[in-house]
Amino acid sequence: MSKIKMGPQQLLNPRPAILVGTHVDGKPNFLTISWAGITSADPPTMSIAVRNIRYSLRGIQENRQFSVNVPSVNMVKETDYCGVVSGSKSDKVRECGFKVFYGELDKAPLIEQCPINIECEVLQIVPLGDHSLVIGKIVESYITDQCFTGGIPDIRKIHPLCFCTLTMKSMGYYAIGDFIARTNAMDNPSVGLSSVSTK
């Protein structure tokens, strides 16, 4: 086996494709990003990396609130569109037919059609070159009622998008595929290598 040097590239894969909701110029706007992560358990926080030139960043800076909406596979066109077009030039809510609702925060619009919605209050904005890393405290989260099976949220019904990028020539959206294994991380921290349950 040998390794090909790729240069200092962001080869982290797969990543979630999410719609970040903000209020800018008094109206709701959504920006697609895949540069997002969970950052702590207590308090529950997560981060999104937003390019400094983005229209949405102004709304985040002004209101100190944002939302994260996880779209399903059937929303791939709207998802890609919201990453390509600027809210300064178009009304993405109208064009995409998003039904917007609000939870605990008044400047963090949520998309009803997205099976997962998360509301965040900004804790900190870390400047990192061409992007700003926005760290938010999670205030509330929601799952669409139809995405439960036997009272438990069902990833098959949520059917989220994986965004994979390796080079400029190999980028795209994928579905979640085969179930590979449960994790022992939460329920049995003393177990050994052979105990992971594979299908």
Place this chain on the structure above:
Amino acid sequence: MSKIKMGPQQLLNPRPAILVGTHVDGKPNFLTISWAGITSADPPTMSIAVRNIRYSLRGIQENRQFSVNVPSVNMVKETDYCGVVSGSKSDKVRECGFKVFYGELDKAPLIEQCPINIECEVLQIVPLGDHSLVIGKIVESYITDQCFTGGIPDIRKIHPLCFCTLTMKSMGYYAIGDFIARTNAMDNPSVGLSSVSTK
């Protein structure tokens, strides 16, 4: 459609399952996490959230270096194991049979069997409650030569793991599934909603 309130939960899905490489107490160690994200393009940076009690964090603090290794589906047992067991009590490299190599950095061990490897120098560590958000500058990255098709890295050959967690009762590893669509984000920023190419 109605929404079920889940409380302030980290419902970001799917997430990458990665093996973070460090040197602690003079030897290479690997910790599995899924709380990772890309944080900027120029400079190329990424973040990992590491629980403060983790053995690996000490190595990151001391050496200001770490690696990110993306395992394939066939490494799911080793991947889960490295998230469950502490390097303070076991030699995960030996137990998992990892072949370790080094690139530009001398304290960021890389796993040969993982199809993607990334080397990072620590830029900043942001304390966030029970976790530390480690932001690293990407110094170099590698892809295994057998994971290319026609000169382009092939996500099917890399075959990474998606880690999905909705509740404590629904957590697990999945493969990448069906290809859904290309993105227009990079090559055609002026296009409209109808132009996303679906299969």
